[in-house]
Amino acid sequence: MTKLVECIPNFSEGQRKEVIESLAQIISEVPGVILLDYSSDTSHNRSVFTFVGTPEGAKEAAFRAAQKAVTEIDITKHKGEHPRMGAVDVIPFVPVKGMTMHECIELSKEVAVRISNELGLPVYLYEESASKPERANLATIRKGQFEGMAAKIKTPGWEPDFGKAEIHPTAGAVAVGARMPLVAYNINLSTSDIQIANNIAKIIRESSGGLKYVKAIGVKLEDRNIAQVSINMTNYEKTPLYRVFELVRVEAQRYGTGIIGSEIIGLTPMNALIDSAKYYLQIEGFDDKKQVLENYLMQG
Amino acid sequence: MTKLVECIPNFSEGQRKEVIESLAQIISEVPGVILLDYSSDTSHNRSVFTFVGTPEGAKEAAFRAAQKAVTEIDITKHKGEHPRMGAVDVIPFVPVKGMTMHECIELSKEVAVRISNELGLPVYLYEESASKPERANLATIRKGQFEGMAAKIKTPGWEPDFGKAEIHPTAGAVAVGARMPLVAYNINLSTSDIQIANNIAKIIRESSGGLKYVKAIGVKLEDRNIAQVSINMTNYEKTPLYRVFELVRVEAQRYGTGIIGSEIIGLTPMNALIDSAKYYLQIEGFDDKKQVLENYLMQG
Numbered sequence: 008m009t010k011l012v013e014c015i016p017n018f019s020e021g022q023r024k025e026v027i028e029s030l031a032q033i034i035s036e037v038p039g040v041i042l043l044d045y046s047s048d049t050s051h052n053r054s055v056f057t058f059v060g061t062p063e064g065a066k067e068a069a070f071r072a073a074q075k076a077v078t079e080i081d082i083t084k085h086k087g088e089h090p091r092m093g094a095v096d097v098i099p100f101v102p103v104k105g106m107t108m109h110e111c112i113e114l115s116k117e118v119a120v121r122i123s124n125e126l127g128l129p130v131y132l133y134e135e136s137a138s139k140p141e142r143a144n145l146a147t148i149r150k151g152q153f154e155g156m157a158a159k160i161k162t163p164g165w166e167p168d169f170g171k172a173e174i175h176p177t178a179g180a181v182a183v184g185a186r187m188p189l190v191a192y193n194i195n196l197s198t199s200d201i202q203i204a205n206n207i208a209k210i211i212r213e214s215s216g217g218l219k220y221v222k223a224i225g226v227k228l229e230d231r232n233i234a235q236v237s238i239n240m241t242n243y244e245k246t247p248l249y250r251v252f253e254l255v256r257v258e259a260q261r262y263g264t265g266i267i268g269s270e271i272i273g274l275t276p277m278n279a280l281i282d283s284a285k286y287y288l289q290i291e292g293f294d295d296k297k298q299v300l301e302n303y304l305m306q307g
Numbered sequence: 308m309t310k311l312v313e314c315i316p317n318f319s320e321g322q323r324k325e326v327i328e329s330l331a332q333i334i335s336e337v338p339g340v341i342l343l344d345y346s347s348d349t350s351h352n353r354s355v356f357t358f359v360g361t362p363e364g365a366k367e368a369a370f371r372a373a374q375k376a377v378t379e380i381d382i383t384k385h386k387g388e389h390p391r392m393g394a395v396d397v398i399p400f401v402p403v404k405g406m407t408m409h410e411c412i413e414l415s416k417e418v419a420v421r422i423s424n425e426l427g428l429p430v431y432l433y434e435e436s437a438s439k440p441e442r443a444n445l446a447t448i449r450k451g452q453f454e455g456m457a458a459k460i461k462t463p464g465w466e467p468d469f470g471k472a473e474i475h476p477t478a479g480a481v482a483v484g485a486r487m488p489l490v491a492y493n494i495n496l497s498t499s500d501i502q503i504a505n506n507i508a509k510i511i512r513e514s515s516g517g518l519k520y521v522k523a524i525g526v527k528l529e530d531r532n533i534a535q536v537s538i539n540m541t542n543y544e545k546t547p548l549y550r551v552f553e554l555v556r557v558e559a560q561r562y563g564t565g566i567i568g569s570e571i572i573g574l575t576p577m578n579a580l581i582d583s584a585k586y587y588l589q590i591e592g593f594d595d596k597k598q599v600l601e602n603y604l605m606q607g
Contacts, residue, residue, distance in 0.1 A: 059604065276600045277577045287587040289566060289567070299575060304311055
């Protein structure tokens with residue numbers, strides 16, 4: 008069975024179309040890689056690419072794109088709303104087919120070593136690849152952003168996992184790691200009151216004591232005049248979609264509010280949805296690997 | 308994108324292990340074909356094989372298996388509970404990847420022509436391939452079984468679609484056609500009263516005025532001492548699982564009974580489950596083709 012890994016590198020450039028296109032081009036040209044999607048946000052001044060590939064292809068594409076970013080993007084000149092610490096800011100790898108998390112962690116470390124050796128970029132391992140618990144969370148590593156990293160990287164306990172304790176003068180630093188697939192999942196409420204969405208977000212998210220593997224904030228959808236609980240699910244196997252959905256429903260009832268719909272943004276692994284179907288349909292003893300036809304069709 | 312078709316041929320032999328194994332062997336040996344599963348029932352005296360393959364591979368494997376069945380199985384000597392009209396009784400093809408139903412119908416006709424020409428078997432096209440509405444349903448074609456086919460095939464309106472109006476002396480006749488994937492879906496009730504399961508089955512099935520594309524009977528699960536509504540869903544896109552599940556729940560309430568669980572038997576396409584997740588999670592504007600990661604992984 009062919010092993011496949013997904014990679015979702017983030018770059019601190021969302022405005023210069025020719026740079027963004029050159030990154031897309033470089034990724035697409037690597038054998039064994041399929042560029043699935045890329046999008047840029049001009050106010051964030053950031054671009055996100057999504058590709059899948061064989062382990063060898065994905066490593067090569069991630070490296071070549073990082074190399075291009077180091078050449079083309081000067082982080083000292085970067086202005087944008089999104090927090091960042093490097094030209095290539097973060098490179099997550101996700102095991103998607105025939106690959107264990109352990110193998111994906113090893114793969115991420117190989118890319119990290121090559122980036123630090125050949126590009127002179129200091130690398131922090133994060134998420135599942137993190138060398139210490141406090142480095143699992145990207146936001147903790149990146150705190151202080153590029154402007155603060157020159158000093159932070161020399162602070163005891165914040166030396167990089169690979170490379171010298173010194174930022175790259177124009178490319179900063181990068182986080183590389185393996186993680187579970189993220190599911191971006193939003194739940195729309197039958198109210199326009201963002202305070203209700205904020206209250207519910209606070210109840211469900213891990214950081215304020217809610218469900219583990221859930222990040223959430225309240226947002227207002229101005230065009231539809233409704234409030235939304237905007238959610239990132241960082242491990243849909245351990246905290247499934249239906250559990251978040253039902254908890255939001257229960258908490259919304261306190262305000263006489265309901266759920267008018269939900270949205271999945273971008274890509275999701277099929278199991279994130281199949282798990283919820285199994286819950287609601289009360290399906291007993293179902294073996295995803297053996298009973299879902301598509302799992303055989305991917306054996307090529 | 309590689310096109311893939313599933314084929315689920317049924318043979319009137321469920322007892323002689325060497326014949327069953329030789330059929331499995333012949334299917335497995337065809338390039339471009341993966342034999343996923345096969346099972347035999349001795350009281351039915353019948354075996355069912357499931358394989359997927361490229362269009363060319365699937366056609367070849369279906370033909371070779373039919374050829375072997377004509378050589379090895381004498382339908383005049385067949386005794387078993389399952390209705391049958393031929394040594395190879397029915398050969399359904401299901402489009403599973405990169406293939407339209409129209410293409411699958413054409414493929415089924417190519418196999419039908421070859422079987423009739425080279426094996427001298429009369430072929431009835433059925434399901435989506437049927438030449439007349441009354442031939443869509445296998446049970447209608449097979450009515451009278453092998454013993455009645457010698458006369459039925461000469462009756463005006465029942466001439467075969469391919470081949471002479473005469474049964475093969477030892478192999479009878481065969482039905483070949485394209486169809487949607489079947490989902491075998493059972494719902495277990497919190498009662499041991501089979502009469503309740505029978506009443507609910509009658510309400511939900513198409514033949515007695517219920518939901519289109521639903522076949523259902525009540526059965527008793529002796530080992531668990533519960534009644535079950537045993538269902539075949541012949542088009543999960545048009546009548547989805549959640550609708551059947553919720554209708555059974557509503558009807559069970561009349562008897563003060565509930566659903567303790569459900570089961571999917573054998574293989575299901577992922578979309579049969581994803582559709583239900585979308586319903587219960589109230590997911591808006593989700594594009595399965597573009598948003599389910601596995602749909603990209605199957606592009607090879």
